[in-house]
Amino acid sequence: MMRFAVHSIMTLKDFWYIIAASPDLQREQVIGARLFDEGLAVFRDQYGKAVALEDRCLHRCAPLSQGTVKQGQLHCAYHGWVYDGEGCVVRVPSEGERQASPRRARRFAVCERDDYVYARLLDADEEEKPASPSQELQPFRIPFYQAKGWASIRLQHLFPNNVTNCVENFVDIPHTAFVHTKIFRVSRNEKLTATVQRQDGAVRVTYQGERANLGIFSWFLNRRGQAIHHTDAFFMPNITRVDYRFAANRRFIITSQSVPLSDTETKVYTDLTYNYGLWNHLARPLIRWQAQKIIAQDIEILSQQMRVINKYGRRFANTEADVIHIFIESIREALAQGEDPRRLPERQRDIEFWV
Ligand code: FES
Ligand SMILES: [Fe+2]
Structure with a gap:
């Protein structure tokens, strides 16, 4: 580190x-x-x-x-x-x-x-x-970029919303069952637990007991239905990294860099980096197509969210699943006020929610 x-x-x-x-x-x-x-x-x-x-x-x-x-x-x-x-x-x-x-x-x-x-x-x-x-301060290094055995796909999209709302979306699980229903997850009232930690200008989330609920991704991501290791992270000021590990050498990492063009427009550079052995090549078109579809759905909901925030102001209500977002906001707010977020006290919370 x-x-x-x-x-x-x-x-x-x-x-x-x-x-x-x-x-x-x-x-x-x-x-x-x-x-x-x-x-x-x-x-x-x-x-x-x-x-x-x-x-x-x-x-x-x-x-x-x-x-x-x-x-x-x-x-x-x-x-x-x-x-x-x-x-x-x-x-x-x-x-x-x-x-x-x-x-x-x-x-x-x-x-x-x-x-x-x-x-x-x-x-x-x-x-x-x-x-x-x-x-x-150095640019964030893309994990396993051009590393042996790893493939990567790059995408760029314009999101009509601010950086904070974009990064929160990229590490938000509850929305996936609704915005990306069937493609990604389906709502089946399953309990998920996670540990959320804020430290050194970063938020790290470790999920426990996640089972295969990855929609049609499952057929190749997790064909044997093995236990999933899933961690999410946010690194100041604008990076999210989502890690799925299905078996020792079957990993899928999504790194997103959200760049503020203005207060209401964000350019998002997405790196999908994965290690799927023989599938690396074959799965490429499918992964790209799926990712584009998922991102298009996020752009649609985030553009609607921005429209409402512009009209009514930013007033949020929080649940336990939103602890992740509250930690991210505390880091971005510190920066907006010219303070070093690494000085914020370390925090850790265990949360549970249903998907
Ligand atoms: S040369 Fe650039 S404005 Fe005249
Ligand atoms: Fe999403």
């Missing part, structure tokens, strides 16, 4: 968020991205290194994401100002030989891990200082 020095000030914007999947960012191409309502123009410099500039030309505010990239330099679509990978204006066509004083666009910190491009809303120069308190 990663160890951190604990700082008292920490905000949601200190963290790394995905702005693109690496294969979607080709050389000689610029794409637009959004993070906390901030526009980013993302491209690769002449070395192939990803760069994110504020999506605003210094000249007359044309969006840089509408420009073109030539030899790793970004050309504004309006009057052709040219920016290099540092964000410096290296050519102003209308100035001819008489090039103006140096100008530089705002450039955000960017890194690439596990074939995702991450950015954070910290100026790149700040980021590069070794004393930067946020140096210790």
Whole structure:
């Protein structure tokens, strides 16, 4: 486990968020991205290194994401100002030989891990200082990504809701019997128990006594009806990881990264990583198709939820199954207030509910 020095000030914007999947960012191409309502123009410099500039030309505010990239330099679509990978204006066509004083666009910190491009809303120069308190925060590593014997499927979806409601949905069991009825679970009034723990900016849930109630997934996920080991986790500020283990080497992990485009829109990057021996290849189309269907159902209910919250405000009633969500909210609220959630006292609760 990663160890951190604990700082008292920490905000949601200190963290790394995905702005693109690496294969979607080709050389000689610029794409637009959004993070906390901030526009980013993302491209690769002449070395192939990803760069994110504020999506605003210094000249007359044309969006840089509408420009073109030539030899790793970004050309504004309006009057052709040219920016290099540092964000410096290296050519102003209308100035001819008489090039103006140096100008530089705002450039955000960017890194690439596990074939995702991450950015954070910290100026790149700040980021590069070794004393930067946020140096210790690294992107979440996708479990078993490209590991031997493991296959993975990547999906991206736009959810018309905020990050908190999205991450809660991804580790919420009771809804599965209703929103994903038959595909995932059916309601059969079966008792589930779990231990929920909040520690170090994370919430971990360990389920006990879960039996095969995984709908049509069961035929290949758990054909022999073996005992299921199921854990869920939330890691600050926006990651959920769902783990199913059916036998020693039969595992299925769903990692979701919920990226705040704005207060009401979240881009969710889902990694389905699984270890199914011979099935790895054969099951691929089915897993992808099922996952898309399940996610579409979640998007529908979450968009309705956001509509009602916008109208009536966020007023929730809680049951014991919602302890998980309350812990997650306490971590995200601490961050929203600029506090380091790792300073929250450790908590542990045993809960029971019926599915
Ligand atoms: S607005 Fe970009 S060059 Fe004029
Ligand atoms: Fe769901």
